[in-house]
Amino acid sequence: MLVQKITQLLFVVSLLGGSQLFAQNAAVDSVSLALNDYIDAFYYGDTSKIHRSIDPGVHKYGYYRPRNGSTYEGSAMPFREMLEYATGVMKKGKNSNVEKFPRKVEVYEVLDKTACGKVTAWWGTDYVLLAKLDGRWKITNVLWQSPAPKQ
Structure with missing residues (x-):
């Protein structure tokens, strides 16, 4: 009788642990989707992924080196400019090399309301903060830098 109760308790605990693991994996997948949407918006000009x-x-702010420049300059890109940039990409048409562009998404941590990750793309490296807003993961802050000079 005692063995049966312990077995039942262990079964329930394993189910609860499994559901937490499933929920955590689903959250990581949702954050990863948001980070990939971010890249796709700029690579393919898909404004629906921005929205x-x-x-x-x-709040997106970053540092880049102008062509033939040796020092970094800072630049902000508000939501409206993200949409304008993506629209410009769409108007130019698909870049035949886009599939060869650098693309890496890393999810560092996902909590119940906040998450953070890193995106590597042709323009450089972006550190991204996200919040779960109205049941969906949304990018709220980005700090980026163009590729560092080759040494």
Whole structure:
């Protein structure tokens, strides 16, 4: 009788642990989707992915080196400019090399309300903060840098 109760208890505990693991994996997948939407928006000019995965109040700021420049300059890109950039990409048409562009998404941590990750793309490296807003993961902050000079 005692063995049966312990077995039942262990079964219930394993189910609960499994459901937490499933929920955690689903959250990581959802954050990864938002980070991939972010890249796709700029690679393919897909504004629907901006609307789906980026909060309109996003703060994006980054550092780039102008051509033939040796020092970095800073630049902000608000939500409206993200949409304009993506629209410009769409108007130019698909770049035949886009599939060869660098693309890496890393999810560092996912909590119940916040998450963070890293995106590597042709323009450089972006560190991304996300929040779960109205049941969906949205990018709220981005800090980026163009590729570092070759040494």
